[in-house]
Amino acid sequence: MEINKNVEDDGVIFMSIKEGKSEEIAKGKEDDVTILAIESSCDETAAAVVRNGREVLSNIISSQIALHTIYGGVVPEIASRKHVEKMNGCIRAALSEANLSLDDIDAIAVTYGPGLVGALLVGVSEAKAISFATGKPLIGVHHIEGHISANFIENKDLEPPFVCLVVSGGHSHLVVVKDYGEYEIIGQTRDDAAGEAFDKVARAIGLGYPGGPKIDKAAKDGNPDAFTFPKAQIADAEYDFSFSGLKSSVLNYINQAKMQGQELDQKDVAASFQKAVVEVLVSHAIKACKEYGYDKLAIAGGVASNSGLRELMEKECQKENIRFYRPSPVLCTDNAAMIGAAAYYEYQKGVRFGLDMNAVPNLPLGDRERRFHGRGN
Ligand code: KG4
Ligand code: ZN
Secondary structure, eight states: OEEEEEEOTTSOEEEEEESSSOOOOOOOOTTOOEEEEEEOSSSEEEEEEEETTTEEEEEEEEEOHHHHHTTTSOOHHHHHHHHHHHHHHHHHHHHHHTTOOGGGOSEEEEEEESSOHHHHHHHHHHHHHHHHHHOOOEEEEEHHHHHHHHHHHHOTTOOSSEEEEEEOSSOEEEEEEEETTEEEEEEEBSSSOHHHHHHHHHHHTTOOSSHHHHHHHHHTTSOTTSOOOOOOOOTTOTTOBOOHHHHHHHHHHHHHHHHTTOOOOHHHHHHHHHHHHHHHHHHHHHHHHHHHTOOEEEEESGGGGOHHHHHHHHHHHHHHTOEEEOOOHHHHSSOSHHHHHHHHHHHHTTOBBOTTOOOOTTOOTTOOGGGBOOSOO
């Protein structure tokens, strides 16, 4: 994977990600399905061209992280405004890197939920405008289904059924991917999402935003056994997660240390906190594979790029003879290639959205209701 980065004048980082070396893209075949995918659910404006669900012809991400860092988190209105500014440039770059024009595209896919409503609306409106102008079909994609589908891009052999642990800033789900686009949720968080816990703890120990990558980095030089933070187990739902107790325990420790005038060892707290989160995620996922009888396990979402999680999951999967799948870190965090991958399987099933498509900020995973709108309305 080759990543070219360029910091623009406004602090936004423009990235072009290429699978393998930038060799010339092979000519497509007559029955290929080439999808232009758009993602704008949070603070990344992204566009990609994906062929047959698994071949990424271009993958452009315009990341606003630096703009939100000064506020300690994503400011929704700034995110939406930047999406408006950056979207056309990302789409133009995605088409140009794929050496294609809109004429060569078979469908337009876009994340329509869940996410920040103002941010989602930018992508949804853009996709609808392109669909209207070109007459090409429109496909709405669930953001989390996109994250799960990121696994198909580099693992050409991966096919459902398999278990997937989805851990992002807004979601912590343990799901059985029964078929393409068919999910059974077997566990989810009762309170904070895993990424949210990383972000809150990072802020509390003074690492700032974005928390996940900063804790990951600090944890590398810390002692994971310095503190024993609680790992919540929910009695009546063994696959559910709860991270608020763990977060409170870290906050209590910080307050106590402050009151006693002790210096806070950021690295040890980061390593011990990360260990507590990662152990729960891994043990739930492995248990689900064993009890539900699956020998394939994938991870997805921003937290799936965590090095501690990847390491422990790999080790435990090896022990249990489970095949472990994970996207490259840059495909774990928000991108449009994953949306194009998910959209392909929807396209094949005949899913088409109408021009009445709207953003759905709290769209549940597996909600199929809205997918079969007619065109032309
Ligand atoms: O999937 P994502 O990019 O956006 C959402 O859909 O939410 O996930 C963002 C979340 C943030 O909470 C971020 O702190 C976390 O993923 N994250 C990480 C790492 N990289 C991103 N958490 C732990 N370790 C990381 N290396
Ligand atoms: Zn995401």
